[in-house]
Amino acid sequence: MIGKLRLTNSLTRKKEVFEPIEAPNVGMYVCGPTVYSDVHLGNVRTFLSFDVINRYLKFLGYKVRYVRNITDVGHLLDSGEDKISKKALLDQLEPMEIVQKYTNDFHEVMATFNALPPDIEPSAIGHLMEQIEMIEVLIDRGFAYVSNGSVYFDIDKYNETQEYGKLSGRKIEDLINQTRFLDGQEDKRNPLDFALWKNASPEHIMRWKTKWGEGFPGWHLECSVMSTKYLGSQFDIHGGGMDLKFPHHDCEIAQCVGVSDQMPAKYWLHTNMLTVNGQKMSKSLGNSFLPGQLISGDHELLDRGYSPMSIRFFMLQSHYASTLDFSNEALNAAVKGYTKLANGIRILKELEYPEAQLQTLNANQGAQIHKMCDDCHHAMNDDFNTALTIGHIFNLLKKVNSFHSGQIDLSEIDLETFLRMKETLLTFTEDILGIRPETNLNGENLLNILLQDYAQAKIAKDYQRVDYLRSRLKEEGITIKDMKDAVGWAYSEQ
């Protein structure tokens, strides 16, 4: 390992050296999507950021357990309706059909962008028993109270010994002054108290029986429950979008501390927002497009479609903690940059170290390459700086292209340097950044070019060529079929 990994901890607001609680194990929990509609492009950015973080931690040799939840209940709208219930009523489907549909969609989208799946993907409904148990513990420990069939977290009680809002830097007095009036507020002792369990109104379709009444879990609870269950009451990294800092993550912390007296995560990482023309991309502002629309170009804000890897490359060209602004101009630049990268990697894979020594070793050349390889490690170690890493990758690629075109002879560097250059580039680009080749090569189109060639050879009575094409295609499982006025083909028997 070269150097130490440092990351910006939102909890301390400082860049810290990463030291796992129990090396080589690393536990990472990331707040996943609420599956009530198509996955938002902002979610994609967040999950791609954590995909790279997951990949890099694994590359460093850590035994990572990456947990990312699926929220399938408890996430409410302003109106107090459950997001999933509402969509289910609207579409006249079972809530679980909604959940399944959008979970499938989510997985498909993430796979399109070459994100590795998490190691565990638990759902809230799948952990109702555990949620109820955690509520009981919080009641027993005096941090929660029952009120009209609901259970609320007691902020005043918590603050006697702890500090609610520590992560986001909120102060209780300020919060109280600004709290707006929400439905069900009259059941709370303090307007800041948040629901652990909510009594279901008669029309609410997602409901479960408990000793407090029929209801459903509060949104913040699931993450505390599932992170604790799979990663323990203390784990290494907790991640999510910046907009979850408050209240979601502060509530999560309160619940976990309320149960175990321990801060759940050692390091908190928050990804920044996507913007469009300088404004946050958000559903309510109507300035957002779906991942599918970005790929197809089917949106009024988009001049054209952009391939998934170009988009991934585009996102990784900024740091996860910075906002990233979308524009056609920036995306076009990314398409070109990605193409250059993909071509360089393709050339690199074909590049072989020569057997004949044509040049004497050039120590300077070798030193430069080793430095660039080191730079890649340092850049990723510096708070997963993918933008900087890509910069170094391009510098290495210049060498690769120069070797390829013969402007520098490969024998100017030694075999060890060559192998390191090759391995570093491939590992960082494909394994860590997760950028893979993307091609629209179409087998049938290529076949048709060959068949046209075949037809012309026939007309020219160039039977040597005709036989050659027929036998070569046969080897590829294609049988050429001469027809009266055309040339066709069929799959060969295998």
Added chain:
RNA sequence: GGUUCCGUGGCCGAGUGGCUAGGCAGAGGUCUGCAAAACCUUUUACGGCGGUUCGAAUCCGUCCGGAACCUCCA
């Protein structure tokens, strides 16, 4: 109003005290049947003002401009 963050060249975007980030675009060149690619060279920077320092895009103050969170969103 409170909390937090940002302002880098034509565009995007790294960079927290001294060392050419990088990509796209522009200019010149090498190579080339044409074209493309690639490589080399090169132009344009750190919002304004003040301060700290031998030295600041980087630290401090201040002003201007923008954003996020405080309310569902990653």
